[in-house]
Every structure is written in C-alpha cells, then in structure tokens.
Amino acid sequence: MKRQLIFLGVIFLFILFLIQIPKGNGAIVSDDCGACHGLYPQMIEEIRAGNILCVNCHSNADRDTIKTLGGVRVPIVYNTVKPLKPLAGGNFYYVARDFGDRRGHNVDGITSQDAKFRGAPPGYNRAYDPSIIGYNPERPLTCAGSNGCHGNRNIKDPFEAVYGTHHAVDKPLDGSTTAKSYRYLKNTGKIKGVEGLEDDDWGDNSSSKKHNEYSPMIDNLCKGCHGDFHSMNKTGPWFRHPTGISLPRVGEYAFYNPDMPTLPDRPDIRIYNTGAPVGRKEIPDSPGNEVNPGKDIVICLSCHVAHSSPYESILRWDYDAIVSGEAGKGGCFICHTGKGE
Amino acid sequence: MSYRKRGIVEKVMATVTTPVSVTCSGYVRKPNDVADRRNRHRDRNHFTFILLYAICSLLFATVVDARVKGKCKDCHSMHYSYEGKEMTYGDRPGPFPVLTQGGCLGCHGQNPAGAENIITIGKARIPQVLHHMENGDLAAGNFYYVADGYNPDYSKGHNVSGISLQESPPMNTPPSFIGSVIIPGGIGPVEWPGQQQLTCAGTWGCHGDRTVEDPYKAIYGAHHADDSLIDGSTVGRSYRFLYGIKGKEHRDWEYQATVSSHNGYKGSIAHDTMDTISYLCGECHARFHPHPNLGGTVEVGYSTLWLRHPSEIAFSTVHGGYAGSEYQDYIRYSLEAPVAYINPTGGEEVVDENSIIMCLSCHRTHASPYPNILRWDYEKTSIGDITKEGCLTCHTRKGQ
Numbered sequence A: 001m002k003r004q005l006i007f008l009g010v011i012f013l014f015i016l017f018l019i020q021i022p023k024g025n026g027a028i029v030s031d032d033c034g035a036c037h038g039l040y041p042q043m044i045e046e047i048r049a050g051n052i053l054c055v056n057c058h059s060n061a062d063r064d065t066i067k068t069l070g071g072v073r074v075p076i077v078y079n080t081v082k083p084l085k086p087l088a089g090g091n092f093y094y095v096a097r098d099f100g101d102r103r104g105h106n107v108d109g110i111t112s113q114d115a116k117f118r119g120a121p122p123g124y125n126r127a128y129d130p131s132i133i134g135y136n137p138e139r140p141l142t143c144a145g146s147n148g149c150h151g152n153r154n155i156k157d158p159f160e161a162v163y164g165t166h167h168a169v170d171k172p173l174d175g176s177t178t179a180k181s182y183r184y185l186k187n188t189g190k191i192k193g194v195e196g197l198e199d200d201d202w203g204d205n206s207s208s209k210k211h212n213e214y215s216p217m218i219d220n221l222c223k224g225c226h227g228d229f230h231s232m233n234k235t236g237p238w239f240r241h242p243t244g245i246s247l248p249r250v251g252e253y254a255f256y257n258p259d260m261p262t263l264p265d266r267p268d269i270r271i272y273n274t275g276a277p278v279g280r281k282e283i284p285d286s287p288g289n290e291v292n293p294g295k296d297i298v299i300c301l302s303c304h305v306a307h308s309s310p311y312e313s314i315l316r317w318d319y320d321a322i323v324s325g326e327a328g329k330g331g332c333f334i335c336h337t338g339k340g341e
Numbered sequence B: 001m002s003y004r005k006r007g008i009v010e011k012v013m014a015t016v017t018t019p020v021s022v023t024c025s026g027y028v029r030k031p032n033d034v035a036d037r038r039n040r041h042r043d044r045n046h047f048t049f050i051l052l053y054a055i056c057s058l059l060f061a062t063v064v065d066a067r068v069k070g071k072c073k074d075c076h077s078m079h080y081s082y083e084g085k086e087m088t089y090g091d092r093p094g095p096f097p098v099l100t101q102g103g104c105l106g107c108h109g110q111n112p113a114g115a116e117n118i119i120t121i122g123k124a125r126i127p128q129v130l131h132h133m134e135n136g137d138l139a140a141g142n143f144y145y146v147a148d149g150y151n152p153d154y155s156k157g158h159n160v161s162g163i164s165l166q167e168s169p170p171m172n173t174p175p176s177f178i179g180s181v182i183i184p185g186g187i188g189p190v191e192w193p194g195q196q197q198l199t200c201a202g203t204w205g206c207h208g209d210r211t212v213e214d215p216y217k218a219i220y221g222a223h224h225a226d227d228s229l230i231d232g233s234t235v236g237r238s239y240r241f242l243y244g245i246k247g248k249e250h251r252d253w254e255y256q257a258t259v260s261s262h263n264g265y266k267g268s269i270a271h272d273t274m275d276t277i278s279y280l281c282g283e284c285h286a287r288f289h290p291h292p293n294l295g296g297t298v299e300v301g302y303s304t305l306w307l308r309h310p311s312e313i314a315f316s317t318v319h320g321g322y323a324g325s326e327y328q329d330y331i332r333y334s335l336e337a338p339v340a341y342i343n344p345t346g347g348e349e350v351v352d353e354n355s356i357i358m359c360l361s362c363h364r365t366h367a368s369p370y371p372n373i374l375r376w377d378y379e380k381t382s383i384g385d386i387t388k389e390g391c392l393t394c395h396t397r398k399g400q
Helices: A002-020 A033-037 A051-057 A217-223 A251-255 B009-013 B037-063 B103-108 B277-282 B296-300
Strands: A066-069 A072-075 A185-187 B118-121 B124-127
Touching: A185 A217, B103 B124
Parallel strands: none
Antiparallel strands: A066 A072, B118 B124
C-alpha cells in the first residue's frame, strides 16, 4: 500500500510538472486554445481581418517582452509602453510612437504609412522580389504575406500566409516548410526557407554564448524588398555596404569586437558580439561565442534589426553618434576597428 | 637623484599659511608650500604626473590630427539612399565607390561655385580642390580654372575625370610620358592609352598607390590611417596620400600660409630616391626629371647645358657655382616660388645653396589661373621686371 501511494505520488508530481511547463519556445504551440483563440472567438471567420490578429497576440500593454498566454510563452514585437529590453527582432514601440518613421517598419495595425516612402520599400527592385504577387506599395506593410516578411509571400493575406504554422512541426529548421523556416521566414513556397538557430527566448537576455544564429539566407529575405541594397558584386570597391561576404580576416576586421580579448592560443578567433552579429555558413547546433574572420559572414542584421529600433534606419546603434578618429567603441567600430581610434 | 638636487628640500623653510590636516589613512594634507618627508611621495607623484602629462601631451598632439575625425555619415552613405531616394551630387549619379557621398569630389569638390576652400562638417575639415573662393586657392591650386561649366581653360590645369573632359591630342596623354618607369611599389603603366583620362588616384592619377588601377582601391583606407608620421611607407603615411612621397603637410593646406609656416617639400639632388615630390611628377612627366629611373640627364641635360629646365638640383650645383650667382639673392623662402629641402620641416624661412629647385617651384599641381599650371603668368614675366616676381624670384639678375 505504501509503495502504491509513493507510486501514485510520483505520477501525480510528474503530471503536475508537465502541466507547469510553459510551451511555445519556438516549438509547436499547444495548450489552452482559448488563451489565443479566445481573444477572437470568430477568428477563423474573421480571417480577412489579417494583420491585426498577428499584432494583437504579439503585443503587450506592459514592459515585458515575453508574455504568457495560458501556458504558452509569446514573444512580443510591440509594447505599447517602452519595452524593458527589445527582443532580437527589435520592438515596434519605437516606430509606433512619435519617434519618426525612420526607426522601424511601418506595419499595419501598429502605425500608419511612412510619410516619405509612401509605402514603397527603399531600394525595392521587382527583379529581386521572388513573390509572384510582388510588393504592392498601395497596400500597407504587413507582418506576413506578399506585403510582409513572414510566411508565404505568394499569398496576399498575411494571416493566411502563416496559417497553421504555429501548430505545425517546426523542427528541424531546414527551410522545407514555413513552420520549419527560421522565425517562419519562408519567402515563397518554391524557395527554401531561411535556416538558422532560434534562441529559446527570442534574444532576451542574449550574450555571446546565448543568441540566435543567423544564416546568410536571411539576407535574401531582406533583398526581396530592398533588392538594390543587396549588391550582387562581391568585390570592392563597394558602392553600397556589402552583405553576404565574409568578414575579412585581414586588416581592421581581424580584430572584430576589440574590447574582448582572445585566447592566447587562438589569436585568430574573436568573441561574438550581439551588438553586431554575424551569419554562419553552417548553422551550429548551439550558439557559438566565437567569430571567425574570413569565414563568418556580414549580414543585413549585422547592423540592423528587423522590426524597429530606437535608432534611425532601424540600426542597432545611433549612427549619428558614431565618430571616427576619436577612440569610439561599439556600433560600426565593432567591425571597423581601425576607424574608431 | 636626491630631492635636494631637484630643489624640493628648499621648501622646508617655507611658511605655513594654511592649516595642515591628516586624513584617515594618515596622509598629511598640507599646503603646497610646505614639504617634508611624509609628503615627498606627493611631490614625487606630482613630478610623475607632470612627466606623464608631458608625454601624453606629446603623444596626443601627434595623434590628434592624425586621421579623419567625424561622423561616418558626413562622408559615407551606406546604401546610396536617403529618405527612400537615391542621392546625386551635382549632376553626377551614383552609387559611388567606397560608399562615399559622391566619390572624391563629393567631399573635396562639394560646391564648385561656393566660397569655401576648406569645408568643416562636424569635426572633419575637408580641403576643397574645386571652389570659387576669392584668394582661397590652396597649395595645389584650384580645379575651378579647368572645370567644365565654369568657363574652363584646359591649359591651366590637369583634366581630371569628373571635373573636365579629356583634352584633345596630343594633350590627352601626359607630356613627356615614358612607359614602365619605376614607381613606388612597382612599375608604372607600359603606355598611356589615348582614351584614358586622368583620375584623382591610382595608376592613371597622382594620389594613392599607382600600381593599383582602381582609384578608390589605390587610396583605400588612407583617410582613416594613422598619418602622424609621414614616411612614405603606406599611402596613409605619404605626403598628401601621394604614395611613397615624403614631406611636411601644412595644417591648412597652405591657406594663409606664411614664410615660416608652409608645406615642406622634399627634394633630393642625388637622384637616388623616389620619395621626392618631383619624382611623383616625373612618374608621368618622366622626360622632365633627371632621375635615372625617369628621363635622366639625357633628357634634362646637366649643369653646363640644360635641355629642359632642371628640377631636383640645388642652387649650389648651378653652372659656375653658387657664390656670386644670381640665385644667391634668393635668400628668404617665397610662397610664390617655393623650394624643396632634403629634410623639410615646413618652417624653413631661409633659402641657401642647399635649397632645391623642384617642379612645384614653378607649377601648381591641380590647376592655376595661368597656362601650364604655372604659379605666375609667364606671358607677363619679362627681363627687367623690377618686381622680381615669378621666374625672377630665383633668376634675380634677369630682373635688373
């Protein structure tokens, strides 16, 4: 009898443990349906409501950038008050408020159309946009779909473009489906989705040892709308800041992240800096804290965040405060180590 | 060294004028005019501090102006885009190399019709090679005199791409060009193609590494390099980014230069070095230079019979000797007809027998108000001119 009680006790604790584990760390969302869908009882019927559904689930009225709906942890892309610390994609707070259009993508449901661009992505080149539909500047920028970044860009409706992905098998991240693409960035059905390694906390509390790992494939996603910025020429002199090239292993770049010393026996290896991340040709199984000049790759996200940042041009730093020749640190000087001195 | 020798002990007898206090750590805070054993280390610290300050000041003084300072955005455009639109500079469309805002001229020829010869953007002071400031021409001259759209006279300057159209033959190639001459870093071009226009830098230009054809690659990184030492070892460490050339750079590019503060041009009368300003000219105008790598004495002649006006010679080497020569009367440095020195400092005021005639004694480099890029109007220079200007600065007796 005593053994049975102990056994039942263990079973009970195990069940309790399972119940308490929050879900949704980039994996299949499965828990209390009402936590998400209860917000919109007619969600399926209101599918044409589109972008606002994405925004509402991934927004927060307080400063936390990860919220829990039921047992599911939901990454926040838009805090209506100043976020404690934006996630890796940035936070639309900075474009939604009165900080100006230059600090973020003007996503529908968060802010109005960009006053200067009038809906046209800078550097847009139809030839580089793989979407059959193409970007339509007459329509607002959306989270997903042909006028957005996530999901299938061959589908016009943003909600439909990511339909089912939150409940689909999303491992391995081999780009074979939208769900199996890094952060649901698939471009179109015929194009291999973006590969990568997703940080369980979407970059919250990131460090050199804990962060997303980016594939240079993510540049192709940016290129779809900003094609002219993505140079096809892979040799200098550069006419636009290059992406998709290896961080040079010579010159100033060999000293990437100069504030962090290297190990005496591995002088060629630098320490990863989440302030200017690099891409990897091969995505590691776990986040690497090393940067290998000559091998690791400069990507769009080395300088920019995706959603919105406190700085103009959605940069990771205040470009206006980057001054050469005055012993500056951080920002551009993480890579351009010789120009800060 | 004892403290007595350093004159510190003498302070012991000084009068105490303010109270002495003792800190918790036992350190005696005393007025500055009192010294004793307990405070010797403070004097020592003061001495060390002053020494360190002096060293740092010297280091800082050499580094502070060493490289371009300023916001990246003042010179560069990361994506050739601003506010969703492409940026053009004048009528020149981009994008421009090395992410610059308008290439070389985007920074150094920002406003051809403007009245600024040095433009300050943020902390960066940018010399203008093309402007319309009255009496504002810098040491190299001003491309305004040959710039298309501004009533150009192509005889007055180098026809640099982006400023002027290429000249017609035979002036479409450098006069007195010799192929495959030895230049710093390698060999110059085998020939100068007739359709090849002059560029600011690179193989077909003056600045940067002339063994590299692309102008922007040729000068890559120089603006951000430590150029506190001009030893010609790199483009950044070369006089005015003229690879391999040494000299002393005047802080304001000779704007409002004085006899005691000017560019210091390097010369050599041995003709065994490539680090002189005249050698740079000779890389393209080889037959005008007596260096054996270039035209040599065969083309230029020698002291008893010059075939072309000599350069890279000292007054001491003139025919008949310096003593008693007309050159002996050129005694004070002239900004109109400057001379070179073996080890220039930019502060030379005296001209003597060791001073060296160079190409820039007579010519500017970019463009000037006068034909042949001369520093003066050759047409108006005549024997007997009592002003003794122009040619007569050196040829003093011909003005009599």
